[in-house]
Ligand SMILES: Nc1ncnc2c1ncn2[C@@H]1O[C@H](COP(=O)(O)OP(=O)(O)O)[C@@H](O)[C@H]1O
């Protein structure tokens with residue numbers, strides 16, 4: 141009998157459900173996009189109920205796909221969840237209904253609040269405890285904004301019926317049926333992104349909660365449980381997979397590291413999705429960055445938690461979506477690549493894609509998206525190319541910071557995510573970082589990571605050694621093709637563009 145594992149991948153722009161076999165091959169899948177809500181400049185929301193219904197629709201679609209291919213859904217042993225991180229959901233514990241739209245990780249409405257928080261006594265101690273620099277990015281300021289601005293959220297808090305969760309805990313709660321089962325849990329890779337979790341204990345920290353003036357007697361926080369466990373995440377209660385246990389949970393970037401089998405210290409992966417996130421495995425002790433990176437939990441299966449250094453880039457594929465949807469520059473990302481490949485170089489154009497300010501390693505919040513170097517010579521292709529290059533420049537800046545923090549230069553970069561489909565982008569990446577870029581054949585590594593977390597819990601795989609042959613054949617390696625001098629010239633120009641556009645807001 142072929143054992144199968146399902147994986148829910150709830151990303152920033154789309155939800156997916158994939159079904160994997162024991163060889164780590166996807167045998168059925170379904171994907172759907174959902175609505176992006178931009179109520180004001182810099183604001184970004186999702187409808188929490190649509191997130192749930194999109195996941196349920198994907199499960200139904202993938203099961204249909206499996207059956208059409210002759211598979212048997214009774215072979216599905218467990219389901220794992222992976223998700224966009226930091227995005228903040230609040231709901232009423234009595235009804236199980238959301239009290240506001242989810243505030244998405246990219247949202248910058250809290251920038252003034254963050255500036256104010258940085259003046260509070262105790263601010264200097266935060267990063268050492270939770271691993272993250274304070275910015276608009278983690279969940280904490282989003283929750284504070286909701287408490288301050290949405291009366292029904294504040295009322296629920298005062299009456300002790302306010303539940304907070306990131307997308308993983310919201311999905312687990314709803315897929316278990318809501319208030320009846322009341323399964324309100326999160327794993328450390330997600331909980332570590334709230335700024336409420338102590339990185340070493342993998343539990344909530346009173347010093348952090350006190351800093352944010354949050355009262356645990358009034359606020360229901362998800363219980364933090366391991367990323368892979370047979371009996372903490374409950375089970376699906378509705379749909380064709382009713383009764384199947386949820387046994388794995390990982391934030392999407394951790395899931396991609398697991399899916400790339402980055403289990404040894406020194407292994408790294410870079411995922412080019414809506415944003416782009418480089419995670420570097422540092423082993424069983426967290427490394428607090430001195431150079432603008434984040435310390436985070438890579439995964440916590442059994443034994444001890446494993447930590448990572450992270451470089452977070454807010455805008456990657458979303459820059460292409462912007463050119464397509466907002467500017468009608470092209471009809472899809474394939475056409476953006478054609479435009480970009482149709483010109484010799486960027487023609488002097490640099491696109492600082494700071495739609496949410498600039499994240500790692502810069503952490504500049506007074507910068508907005510800026511196009512520099514435009515003349516009458518500029519064509520669509522130059523702008524398309526500059527959009528593809530922006531994420532590569534930021535990755536180079538992150539790798540430089542990572543080398544300073546870890547003391548070790550990376551030898552090769554494993555990549556995945558939607559934007560890694562772009563040949564031009566991956567070649568540019570290799571050129572700019574002067575090391576090979578290694579793209580696997582099967583690029584649904586995020587979903588694979590969730591399946592691995594779930595499968596380990598129910599012994600579809602007994603240990604990580606059994607994963608070694610998964611997704612090893614048929615990848616592409618991009619070797620650097622330009623000299624280090626040329627790449628350094630390009631990078632200097634980028635950094636000049638970053639500092640030129642800063643301070644505009
Ligand atoms: N061929 C391509 N070239 C460049 N970018 C692409 C390509 N295909 C998809 N993308 C980009 O990848 C992103 C989606 O990647 P995905 O990993 O699914 O993201 P997420 O998990 O954040 O929803 C989109 O923003 C899209 O612009």
Ligand SMILES: O=P(O)(O)OC[C@H](O)CO
Nearest residue numbers: 151152224225413414415
């Ligand atoms: O949607 P992605 O894949 O860009 O990932 C979002 C991240 O989890 C945000 O931290």
